Amino acid sequence: MNNASVFAPTDLKNISATEIRRTLDINLIAPILLSKNMAFQKEKSSIINILDIFAVKPLTDYFSYTISKAGLRMATKALAKELGPNIRVNGVSPGIIIWPEGDVNKEFMSTDIVRGLPLKKKGEPSDIASACYFLAEAAPFITGEIVTVDGGQSLN
Template sequence: MTAKTALITGAAQRIGAAIARLLHTEGMQLLLHYRRSAGAAEALRDELNGLRPDSVALAQADLCRVEQLPGLVDQVQARFGGLDLLVNNASSFYATPIGGVDEASWDDLMGSNLKGPFFLSQAAAPLLAERQGCIINLVDIHAERPKAGFAVYSMAKAGNAMLVKALARELGPQVRVNGIAPGIILWPDQTMSPADKEALLQRTALQRAGVEQDIARTLLFLLRDAPYITGQIIAVDGGRTLQQ
């Protein structure tokens, strides 16, 4: 995969950073998008460029601002000459209890999880088609089973899941589009008690949390080893969706 190029949204930390590190190890050039995490993004860029000079660049944008998205594609073309992979990873995630949802939360959750990925994919599609590239979305197991208290997030991820299927149909045969639906990979930033965490793990077939690298390795499989897979969403959840 040497000299192939990926654009990863929300790449500064957590799952996005794990994906960036693995793809870089495989030889890819990277444009790492961030919104607010400038310090973490710069540290990751410097780390990876220390291993392979001039292989990683940064781009800042708010995915909810559609007018900014073609600029990300322009930057990757100007810096690396083309695009082989778009990873729609960036996501806002927080509770929206019914009765207290405001329009700002709706716009942010729908924007980062659905609107942004759609319009960025649309902007990137011509470049991806030139190289028979692919798009991989980070979906969520709660796209199928809504998470209590997270109605807007769950609806946005359900739309993201349909985006995978719709784009696979619209952009084929030149561009493949797939998704990954994580289960318990990282505990949310919101405080959870040890008892609540254990209750979730007990409803997971493997009875343990996954790690970011589980997602990164699945993405690498879809990118490198699955040329006849498109329009599919792989649950990487330790068997969480096998149970209620």
């Protein structure tokens, strides 16, 4: 599972090449290289990339993050074609997930955003884990797909 990422504001007006490269290196290049290394060492396995709903719906002031996750979305599909039949490659695309500690916007996310979701509840880390488990263990005929886990947020 490729889950490491950097999520920092980078507005287009002030962004530097260094910031773009750092974000792309962590969010896009690293998962591709890790997938490549794993793919040729194991047979009949599964790779899961953690994406973001903002891979298809740009997030203002997060230019580098958005393009890196969009790239990883396409890389997931390309890797699925390249690495089959022994390796399945899929992605999980979370919306806003409330983590148990350290979230400075917890109150905002618990009210304003949740009210706008069709399911009217916040996502939990276990929701992401369940989707990953499904793709890794219970879906042997699925590859190149992205499962969106966002309570319907991407419908808006």
